[in-house]
Amino acid sequence: MRLEVRVFSGLEKYLPGVRFGQLIEVEHPEGTTVAELVDSLGIPRDQVFTVLVNGRHAAMNAVLQPGDRVSLFPPVGGG
Numbered sequence: 701m702r703l704e705v706r707v708f709s710g711l712e713k714y715l716p717g718v719r720f721g722q723l724i725e726v727e728h729p730e731g732t733t734v735a736e737l738v739d740s741l742g743i744p745r746d747q748v749f750t751v752l753v754n755g756r757h758a759a760m761n762a763v764l765q766p767g768d769r770v771s772l773f774p775p776v777g778g779g
Contacts, residue, residue, distance in 0.1 A: 701766035735760040749775040
């Protein structure tokens, strides 16, 4: 299944050639979880704090569906 993935706020460093917020399309078997996707991208799970699937918060064990749009964010601070 095809997924659309975007990484933000420093997670792009794990994907050579990918810029902040750039859309990347990936192929994965049906039944893939968010955690499996993160692992396949080479991003340490502890570096992913927030996951959005189709604009809604999702857990690492959420099963992805064909065409899902996944956004990954690290912990960020502000003030």
